[in-house]
Amino acid sequence: MTLIETSLISDLPDSFDVLVVGTGAAGLYTALCLPKQLSIGLVSKDVLPLSASDWAQGGIAAAISSDDSPRLHxxxxxxxxxxxxERSAVEFLVxxxxxxxxxxxxLGVAFDRxxxxxxxxxxxxxxRHRVVHATDTTGRAV
Structure with a gap:
């Protein structure tokens, strides 16, 4: 994945295999999870560090402890x-x-330990205890 600043717009490729719209946590994570051989374009409304995700303070819930399960979540x-x-969406999430x-x-996110x-x-x-966090700046850490 190559980042091209808008000031270099003349160097923008004619096409991408995948175009990800949004550079918050979801968009960047999606781009990172795509196969490396793909040409990936990221569309952002502003500079990369500026997104609502950067301000997210809370943690992320996931059933990862031995006393928990996706069913309980x-x-x-x-x-x-x-x-x-929407049950199917929640099932997918958990x-x-x-x-x-x-x-x-x-990927190196420094969740609290x-x-x-x-x-x-x-x-x-x-x-259950299932929320991982990075102090009060989980969004920024991600």
Whole structure:
């Protein structure tokens, strides 16, 4: 993946294999997870460090502890959603969240740790400690 500043717009390739719109956490993570051989374009409304994700203070929920499971995470999320959640979307989220957290760790995100394990907190409507965080600047760390 090559970053091209808008000041170098004349050097912009004619085409990309994939065009990712948005350079917040979701867009950048998507770009990083795509196969390396692809030509990837990133479209941002501003400079790369400026996104709403940079301001996110809370953590990221994932069922990664031995006393937790995606099923429990699903139940907690649906209950907290009070009938407003799309079940299939929540199922996708809770089933893929653990692998995404592990991938973020591999990419070097400095989540808080307790001894050598990721520190997990109990927040909001969660029945288990499952929220990873990087102090109060999780978005910036990601």
């Amino acid at each position: 699903l139940e907690d999320t649906l209950k907290a959603g009070a009938g407003l959640c 089933n893929h969240a653990p692998e995404c957290i592990h991938r973020l760790v591999e 307790h001894q050598h394990q990721l520190a997990l907190t109990l927040e909001a409507a969660h029945s």
